[in-house]
Amino acid sequence: MRLELPFPRAQTEAVQHLVFGLDASGPGDVAVVPAVDPPPHLDISPVPGRPCSMRLARELDACCAHLVPAALEQLSASCGTIELDLTRLEFIDVAGARSLVTAAHAMGESTSASIVVTGVNPSVRDVLALFLGDDLAVTRIELL
Amino acid sequence: MTAGSQHVALMYRSAGEFVTLTAREIHGALAGGRHVLAALPTPHLTMLQDALNGDGNQVRWVDMSTEGRNPGRILPAVLTAFETAHAGGAVTMVGEPIWPGRTTHEYAAAVAHEALINLAFAGRPVSVICPYDADGLSPRAIQDAERTHPEILDRHGTHSSLDYGDPAAVAAEASLELSRPPAHAVGTQVHALEELSGTRRLLSAEARLAGVDEFRAERFALACHEAITNALRHGGGRAHVSWWREDGSLVCEVRSTAPFADMLAGRRAAEPSAEGGRGLLLINEVCDLVQLSATPDGATIQMRMAAVPG
Numbered sequence: 526m527r528l529e530l531p532f533p534r535a536q537t538e539a540v541q542h543l544v545f546g547l548d549a550s551g552p553g554d555v556a557v558v559p560a561v562d563p564p565p566h567l568d569i570s571p572v573p574g575r576p577c578s579m580r581l582a583r584e585l586d587a588c589c590a591h592l593v594p595a596a597l598e599q600l601s602a603s604c605g606t607i608e609l610d611l612t613r614l615e616f617i618d619v620a621g622a623r624s625l626v627t628a629a630h631a632m633g634e635s636t637s638a639s640i641v642v643t644g645v646n647p648s649v650r651d652v653l654a655l656f657l658g659d660d661l662a663v664t665r666i667e668l669l
Numbered sequence: 670m671t672a673g674s675q676h677v678a679l680m681y682r683s684a685g686e687f688v689t690l691t692a693r694e695i696h697g698a699l700a701g702g703r704h705v706l707a708a709l710p711t712p713h714l715t716m717l718q719d720a721l722n723g724d725g726n727q728v729r730w731v732d733m734s735t736e737g738r739n740p741g742r743i744l745p746a747v748l749t750a751f752e753t754a755h756a757g758g759a760v761t762m763v764g765e766p767i768w769p770g771r772t773t774h775e776y777a778a779a780v781a782h783e784a785l786i787n788l789a790f791a792g793r794p795v796s797v798i799c800p801y802d803a804d805g806l807s808p809r810a811i812q813d814a815e816r817t818h819p820e821i822l823d824r825h826g827t828h829s830s831l832d833y834g835d836p837a838a839v840a841a842e843a844s845l846e847l848s849r850p851p852a853h854a855v856g857t858q859v860h861a862l863e864e865l866s867g868t869r870r871l872l873s874a875e876a877r878l879a880g881v882d883e884f885r886a887e888r889f890a891l892a893c894h895e896a897i898t899n900a901l902r903h904g905g906g907r908a909h910v911s912w913w914r915e916d917g918s919l920v921c922e923v924r925s926t927a928p929f930a931d932m933l934a935g936r937r938a939a940e941p942s943a944e945g946g947r948g949l950l951l952i953n954e955v956c957d958l959v960q961l962s963a964t965p966d967g968a969t970i971q972m973r974m975a976a977v978p979g
Contacts, residue, residue: 566863566866584866586862586865586866586894586898587862587898587901587902588862588863588865588866616869618865618891618894618895618898619895619947619948619951620898623947651888652891655951655954655955656947656951
């Protein structure tokens with residue numbers, strides 16, 4: 526079995542312990558692919574030909590969540606509804622989900638803009654559902 | 670508990686007594702116009718449903734074996750959720766979080782939960798009735814019930830508990846019953862939010878290697894990720910993370926110098942835009958067991974996910 530783990534180099538020792546370590550019940554036939562530092566977490570990009578759309582890719586977590594409200598605010602000045610394309614977003618955490626809610630609230634206060642989220646993969650949808658629960662209706666966010 | 674709310678341990682000595690006493694309380698609550706929820710382990714659920722006949726249709730039934738497997742989830746996802754759904758109305762909730770067969774760690778978490786019920790509903794028209802198997806449980810469990818409930822109900826009637834203790838102190842004491850990381854535990858330190866992603870992948874892989882299916886492994890890794898985020902944001906900029914296998918589960922521990930002042934953190938609802946609270950709620954929602962403990966220099970959280978879902 527080949528185990529590909531893009532873990533930070535700082536944790537190489539922990540990974541080696543994990544796979545080859547002292548836990549007798551651990552696997553003996555796993556090869557760990559050498560460490561590579563993870564790529565930049567979050568990509569924010571425009572969608573060609575769709576001026577009221579924005580694309581988020583890779584991972585939206587606590588490290589980069591503060592970038593989202595600022596980017597959305599720029600669009601909200603000229604757009605009533607903003608499409609947020611998450612097709613290439615692989616992961617979101619609580620801080621990431623909160624950043625979308627914060628942005629939607631801020632837009633609602635200054636304009637009548639709202640956010641339509643598209644291309645949500647099952648694991649991102651799971652986190653959004655866990656985070657937002659029944660509150661989705663009041664967040665000015667629509668999940669398509 | 671303060672005026673308005675009620676928290677009663679219902680001591681039964683046989684299945685028949687369980688049915689008689691709980692059914693009597695439920696009939697009374699319904700007759701008084703109260704909204705009623707019954708959260709019970711599986712066998713008791715069906716037993717009581719059969720006994721209530723038509724009145725059972727007016728009761729919200731919850732399987733405590735699954736919904737309350739993690740005692741830390743019971744307040745936010747079961748009890749408070751039911752109270753909120755009937756905002757302003759009087760509610761009676763029969764909840765049996767402790768039964769023979771709970772593991773040592775589940776038991777400790779359930780005692781903390783029972784103590785915190787006294788803080789969670791203080792001053793509101795909420796009545797929580799907790800059945801205890803007085804014959805099947807250990808004497809210690811019955812003593813703990815007397816510490817966590819202001820009132821005791823049994824076949825002879827209701828009386829005040831002489832041993833009722835300060836809820837925060839009892840919960841804090843119960844929360845100290847954590848596992849000690851074994852010698853073979855894997856450990857690492859996380860210093861920056863940029864390291865979250867890699868650490869999460871590591872924990873997800875470890876959970877899968879421990880036999881946890883992919884969906885639950887991803888959720889467990891997310892819970893650990895949230896615990897580390899809390900530690901970095903509110904602690905001294907460093908989270909000590911370690912993990913090991915124990916009794917068929919993967920355990921992940923996160924230690925930090927984050928102050929742990931709010932005993933109800935992770936157990937009370939938080940607005941989606943609120944800065945804190947949602948991470949711990951999510952942790953309680955997805956893990957099989959969560960124990961959160963204040964230490965002299967900060968806080969320690971231990972999260973568990975079983976290879977075989979219960």
